[in-house]
Amino acid sequence: MISWPQIHQPDIEVKLKPLILNDSKQGMVQVRNSRFFSMYVCGITPYDATHLGHAATYIAFDLINRYLKLEHTSVHFVENITDIDDPLFERASRDSIDWKTLAQSQISLFTEDMCALKILPPDDFVRVTDSINLVIEFIKMLQRKGYVYEISGDFYFASSDFLSDLPIPQAEAVEIFAQRGGDPPREGKDHPLDPVLWLKNKDQEPGWESPFGFGRPGWHVECTAIALDFLDRNEEDYVIDLQGGGNDLLFPHHFMSAQLIKAATGRDFAKFYIHTGLVGYEGEKMSKSKGNLEFVSRLIKQGVDPVVIRWALIRDHYQSYREWNVGLLQNSVSEVDLIRKALAKSEVCPVDELIEEIISALSNNLQTQVVTDLIIAWARNSLAGDDSTSFKNDSGKLSRALDSLLGLVF
Ligand code: ZN
Numbered sequence: 173m174i175s176w177p178q179i180h181q182p183d184i185e186v187k188l189k190p191l192i193l194n195d196s197k198q199g200m201v202q203v204r205n206s207r208f209f210s211m212y213v214c215g216i217t218p219y220d221a222t223h224l225g226h227a228a229t230y231i232a233f234d235l236i237n238r239y240l241k242l243e244h245t246s247v248h249f250v251e252n253i254t255d256i257d258d259p260l261f262e263r264a265s266r267d268s269i270d271w272k273t274l275a276q277s278q279i280s281l282f283t284e285d286m287c288a289l290k291i292l293p294p295d296d297f298v299r300v301t302d303s304i305n306l307v308i309e310f311i312k313m314l315q316r317k318g319y320v321y322e323i324s325g326d327f328y329f330a331s332s333d334f335l336s337d338l339p340i341p342q343a344e345a346v347e348i349f350a351q352r353g354g355d356p357p358r359e360g361k362d363h364p365l366d367p368v369l370w371l372k373n374k375d376q377e378p379g380w381e382s383p384f385g386f387g388r389p390g391w392h393v394e395c396t397a398i399a400l401d402f403l404d405r406n407e408e409d410y411v412i413d414l415q416g417g418g419n420d421l422l423f424p425h426h427f428m429s430a431q432l433i434k435a436a437t438g439r440d441f442a443k444f445y446i447h448t449g450l451v452g453y454e455g456e457k458m459s460k461s462k463g464n465l466e467f468v469s470r471l472i473k474q475g476v477d478p479v480v481i482r483w484a485l486i487r488d489h490y491q492s493y494r495e496w497n498v499g500l501l502q503n504s505v506s507e508v509d510l511i512r513k514a515l516a517k518s519e520v521c522p523v524d525e526l527i528e529e530i531i532s533a534l535s536n537n538l539q540t541q542v543v544t545d546l547i548i549a550w551a552r553n554s555l556a557g558d559d560s561t562s563f564k565n566d567s568g569k570l571s572r573a574l575d576s577l578l579g580l581v582f
Contacts, residue, residue, distance in 0.1 A: 175294060183242075184576045188239070188535065189532060190204065191203055191204060191534075193236070193444065198444075209413050210413045210414070211412075212415050213229075214416070214426075217259055219264075219275070221278040221279070222285040223467050224466050225458055226282075228448060228449075228451050228485045229448045230291050234292055237249055248403060249294045250295065252298045256389060288468070289468065289478055289482050289579070290479075290482065290580075292579075300389065307393055310432075314329060314436050327384050330366060342365075349423075349424050353391055370382065373385075373388070392428040396429040399412060399429075418447065419449060447491070448490050449490065449492045449494060452493060486541075510548065511582055514550070515567045516567075517567065519557070521550055521564075524569075526550050533546070
């Protein structure tokens with residue numbers, strides 16, 4: 173399975189508290205209740221990898237993965253690549269390049285960025301183009317249950333029975349659905365919020381043979397089919413533990429993929445839904461349409477140390493709206509420099525209590541803004557050297573803990 177090289181996570185002896193996360197439906201919840209944990213994180217559409225919003229999201233789920241692994245939980249982490257999607261085809265056509273070439277180049281860039289940012293690779297990194305059969309089987313399952321209908325060669329999911337827990341008012345949902353790949357006003361639809369499952373082939377678009385004709389899958393059904401196949405454990409009533417992504421996926425993507433699983437199996441998509449906040453740029457929302465995306469690869473090319481990028485992106489809480497700007501970058505460069513100087517000293521302030529406090533803050537919904545403040549305070553005190561009674565030669569212990577818990581290699 174394509175992925176990126178394994179990243180070493182040092183094993184450290186620490187006492188961990190149960191991990192509590194802020195679930196989008198239930199609020200604060202303890203997320204692990206067995207030795208096995210399954211996690212599905214929605215991946216990129218490979219045409220603009222990897223902007224800082226992507227990076228921030230994958231770092232947040234990496235912190236969760238690292239924490240659970242340190243608890244000796246067996247984590248099964250699946251991430252998809254949406255390499256069949258309108259924006260990918262539109263970009264390829266605009267730039268007059270083959271969509272497969274564009275997708276491959278962006279996937280390579282993404283995996284290089286993930287490595288540089290020390291993100292532990294998924295156990296399964298799954299391309300939609302490698303999962304067409306899974307999608308077809310899943311649509312057939314929905315068809316057997318009577319939830320599929322056709323309009324002029326395109327196949328839709330009949331969602332009416334599953335709209336009772338819409339997270340937003342229906343009129344707003346229809347509006348957002350139209351902006352994010354949906355087609356609410358199409359004539360012949362049973363309900364405006366029905367998502368497409370299989371699209372008939374159009375000129376110059378890729379297509380695959382299927383019982384529904386030559387065509388390609390719709391967006392939401394791709395993740396549903398992949399998650400169900402890769403994470404299912406063949407246990408009755410088994411539900412995967414966590415589905416995650418940026419909070420722009422809450423609706424329609426995560427809502428609709430959950431509807432599809434409910435209709436096909438009667439089960440929920442996941443026990444927990446965890447969403448990350450978006451990253452803004454210089455006071456504006458970072459977006460493709462505004463053309464104000466900042467990329468990990470561009471920053472690295474400009475000479476920015478990847479540890480500085482990772483540090484900057486955990487300086488605020490993962491579920492808050494965060495801002496990327498020159499000031500944050502400059503401050504992060506100085507802070508990383510300060511921490512490096514402190515770690516290089518032969519005598520530093522004690523680290524055991526600091527590590528305990530870091531764990532405590534992480535266990536409480538990944539309070540990385542608290543964690544980073546604690547590390548800076550420790551570094552300042554260690555460099556000031558004004559408390560000679562408490563100095564110990566254990567910066568190596570702290571370095572290992574920061575690497576293992578936070579993926580920060582100074
Ligand atoms: Zn997805």
